[in-house]
Amino acid sequence: MKRLLTAGWMVLGMVLGCVWGLETARAATTTEEAAKPIPVLLVKADQVTAKVSPMLYGLMTEEINYSYDGGLYAELIRNRIFKETPMRRRGRGQPQEDPNTQQTPNYLVNWELVQSGGGAGSIALDTTQPMNGALTNSLKLEVNSAGKDQRVGVSNGGFWGIPVRPNTKYKARIHAKGGNGFFGPLILAIVSNDGKTIYARAEIRRITDSYKKYEATLTTGNVATTKDARLHIWAGDTGTVWFSLVSLFPPTYKNRPNGNRIDIMELLADMKPAFLRFPGGNYLEGNTIATRFEWKKTIGDISERPGHPCDAWSYWSSDGMGLLEFLQWCEDLNMEPVIGVYAGYSLRGETVSPGADLQPYVQDALDEIEYTIGDKGTTWGARRAKDGHPKPFKLTYVEIGNEENLGNRRAGGNQYDARFAQFYDAIKAKYPQIKIIGATPVDTTILQTRKPDVYDDHFYRNSTQMQSDTRHYDKLDRNGPKVFVGEWATREGAPTPNMGAALSDSAWMTGMERNSDVVIMEAYAPLFVNVNPGGMQWPTDLIGYDTLTSYGSPAYYAQKMFSLNHGDMVLDASAEGIPTRPMEMRMRGGPGGAGEQTQTMQDVPSLFYNATRNTKTGVIYLKVVNTVGTPQPVRVKISGVAAVEPTGQAVEMSAGSLEETNSITEPTKIVPVSKKVDGLGTNFTRTFPAYSVTVLQLKGK
Numbered sequence: 001m002k003r004l005l006t007a008g009w010m011v012l013g014m015v016l017g018c019v020w021g022l023e024t025a026r027a028a029t030t031t032e033e034a035a036k037p038i039p040v041l042l043v044k045a046d047q048v049t050a051k052v053s054p055m056l057y058g059l060m061t062e063e064i065n066y067s068y069d070g071g072l073y074a075e076l077i078r079n080r081i082f083k084e085t086p087m088r089r090r091g092r093g094q095p096q097e098d099p100n101t102q103q104t105p106n107y108l109v110n111w112e113l114v115q116s117g118g119g120a121g122s123i124a125l126d127t128t129q130p131m132n133g134a135l136t137n138s139l140k141l142e143v144n145s146a147g148k149d150q151r152v153g154v155s156n157g158g159f160w161g162i163p164v165r166p167n168t169k170y171k172a173r174i175h176a177k178g179g180n181g182f183f184g185p186l187i188l189a190i191v192s193n194d195g196k197t198i199y200a201r202a203e204i205r206r207i208t209d210s211y212k213k214y215e216a217t218l219t220t221g222n223v224a225t226t227k228d229a230r231l232h233i234w235a236g237d238t239g240t241v242w243f244s245l246v247s248l249f250p251p252t253y254k255n256r257p258n259g260n261r262i263d264i265m266e267l268l269a270d271m272k273p274a275f276l277r278f279p280g281g282n283y284l285e286g287n288t289i290a291t292r293f294e295w296k297k298t299i300g301d302i303s304e305r306p307g308h309p310c311d312a313w314s315y316w317s318s319d320g321m322g323l324l325e326f327l328q329w330c331e332d333l334n335m336e337p338v339i340g341v342y343a344g345y346s347l348r349g350e351t352v353s354p355g356a357d358l359q360p361y362v363q364d365a366l367d368e369i370e371y372t373i374g375d376k377g378t379t380w381g382a383r384r385a386k387d388g389h390p391k392p393f394k395l396t397y398v399e400i401g402n403e404e405n406l407g408n409r410r411a412g413g414n415q416y417d418a419r420f421a422q423f424y425d426a427i428k429a430k431y432p433q434i435k436i437i438g439a440t441p442v443d444t445t446i447l448q449t450r451k452p453d454v455y456d457d458h459f460y461r462n463s464t465q466m467q468s469d470t471r472h473y474d475k476l477d478r479n480g481p482k483v484f485v486g487e488w489a490t491r492e493g494a495p496t497p498n499m500g501a502a503l504s505d506s507a508w509m510t511g512m513e514r515n516s517d518v519v520i521m522e523a524y525a526p527l528f529v530n531v532n533p534g535g536m537q538w539p540t541d542l543i544g545y546d547t548l549t550s551y552g553s554p555a556y557y558a559q560k561m562f563s564l565n566h567g568d569m570v571l572d573a574s575a576e577g578i579p580t581r582p583m584e585m586r587m588r589g590g591p592g593g594a595g596e597q598t599q600t601m602q603d604v605p606s607l608f609y610n611a612t613r614n615t616k617t618g619v620i621y622l623k624v625v626n627t628v629g630t631p632q633p634v635r636v637k638i639s640g641v642a643a644v645e646p647t648g649q650a651v652e653m654s655a656g657s658l659e660e661t662n663s664i665t666e667p668t669k670i671v672p673v674s675k676k677v678d679g680l681g682t683n684f685t686r687t688f689p690a691y692s693v694t695v696l697q698l699k700g701k
Ligand code: AHR
Pocket: 062, 064, 280, 281, 282, 283, 402, 403, 487, 525, 526, 538
C-alpha cells in the first residue's frame, strides 16, 4: 500500500513537473529506499581521470544508400550526364552479375520520351557525340513533329521525384547542341507526374549546332508542396537535339552553387560535429582499382567530371560531391576534414604492390593534401584557388585506406604494412604536422614497420555486444597510439535505428567519452539513407530522408545529446548496486566469424553513466542511460565541490519500448526534451525513466 502511495506521488510529481516545466529530485532518503537499496552514483568532481578530446564527436560519410546523389547533394536530375547503367546489387567485392550491362546500348536510366497532342519523336543514348573527355555520352532527341499544341521532348523523374515547393527558384543548366535544322526553342518545365499541372517553366530561345551551356531559372508560384513531379524539356521545332548535361538545383544551404540540401545540413549543424571523415568507407576503395574514389576526377566544373560507378553499393556516382564540395561542407559546419586516401587495395582483392607501382597513388595523396592545405603558390593550392577557394583549409588527420585489416585477409597476405609505411614516410616527410591514421583496429599486428598516430576501430554490433563491452577501452595503453572509432553503430532497426539501438549506442558512448584521452574521435556510420524503395543498401543509418523531408533517428538524437553536452574533463565516477540483467549473446565462431552461430547469456548492467566537467563554467554533465523498461531511482553523490546548485537542467530522451522509432511519417516521435530540474545538491535521488538517456547539467560551486 505504502509503495502504491509512493508511486502515486511520484506520478503526480512527474505530471506537475511536466506542467510547470520543472522537475524535483527527491530528498536523499525515503522509506522506499530504506526498504530496497537503490543504485548509487559517486562522482568525484575534483578527481579528473582524463581530458575530453575536443574532436570526440564527428561524422563519417561515403556514397552509400544514396547519400549524396539522391541525398545531401542537392542535384535533382538523376543520370544528368547519361552515363548511368543498370547495376544489380551482388554485395561488396562481388563480381557484377552481368558485366555487359555496362555496355548496354540505348539504355537511358531515368530518362523517358514524352509526346502529346500529336507531337512525335524518339530518344536514344548516343556515344558518338562527346562534348569533352568527361561527358562522352549524350541523349539524342529526334523530333519528327512539333508545333503549337504538339509536345515532344525528354523527361527525368529525379531521385524518386522532383520536390516542388511554393515560391521557389530552381536553377537549370543544360549543355546541348542542335542538328538537322533545330535551333530552338527548348522549354523546360517542372510538371506533375500525370502531366496535367505545370508548376514552373522557362524557355531557352535559341541553341547552336555546337555544344554550349544554357541556363534558366524556373520559379514556382503559390503551388502545393509535392514530390510527384518530373522535369520535362520540350522541343519547339523539328530536328535533332543532343543533350550532354542536364542539371536542376533547388535553393541550397548557404546558397552554394553545386551545394547541399538545406534540411539535411540543418540536421547536421544541430549536432555540432567536430570533423567529417570522407570519402569512405568502401566507396573510397571501390570494387576495383578503376572504380576507386579518384579525387582528381571530382574537381572543377561539373561538366568536367566524368563520374564513376559506385560499384561497392551498386549505383552511379555523379561525383558532384567532389573533394572541394566535401571541404566546403566541412567549412559550412565548422568541421575539420579527416581525409581517407586510397591506399592500393580494392574490394575484389586487386592490390597495388608497394614500391614503384604504389608511388603514383602516394603522389595522388600528397597532391590531395596540397589541394587541401597548400597555398596559392603550390600547384594544387593554385588549382583549388582556380576552383573558387583561394584560402587553404585546415587539415590535421589523414587516413591511409579503409579497413585494410579486412583487405589483408581478403587478399591473403599482409601488404598493408609495407603500403602504409610508404604513405607514412612520404606524408611525414612533406607534412610532418599531419597525423596519420592506420586503417586497422587497435589490436592489430598488421602495422609493424611504422606505428600510426591513430588507429581506426570499427564496430557494427547488436545491443548485447555494445552494452557488454562499454569497458572496451578502459585498460588501453595510455602511452600508445590514439584511437578513432571511425565507424560504428548498434545495428537494430531499419532503415534507421530504433530506441533500443539508441540506448545501446548511448551506453557505448559513455565508454568512449570516459576514455576520450585515448579515443580521440568517434563517428557513427552510415550517416544517411534515402528511405525510398531501393534507396537503402545498408540498414541502420543515422538520418533518413525522402525527396522532400528528412528526420533524425533516436540514435541521431543520442549523438546530438552527447556532442552538445560535455565538458573538457572526465571526472572519476563509479557506481554501487547497479542491477544487471541477462542478455542474449549471439556469436559466430570460426575464422573471421564465419562459422556456426552460438547463443549464450551474458549479465549486463541495466544502467550506464559518465560524468564530465567544464572547467570554465563549473557545469558537471552527468549522463545516465537506463536500458530497461522500468524507471530506476538512483542516488547521486557528488564530492569535491562545496555545493551543487539546487536548480539545474535535464535533457532527457525516452520511449515506451525498444522498438519505438522515428520515421519519415513520424519524424519526431522520439526526441530529447530539455527541462529545469530542482532539488539537486551533492546528494540527491533521481528516477531515470524506462528506456531513457539523460544528461543532467549540474552547477558545482
Ligand atoms: O558503413 C558501411 C561499410 O561498413 C563501410 O563502407 C565499410 O568501411 C564498412 O565495412
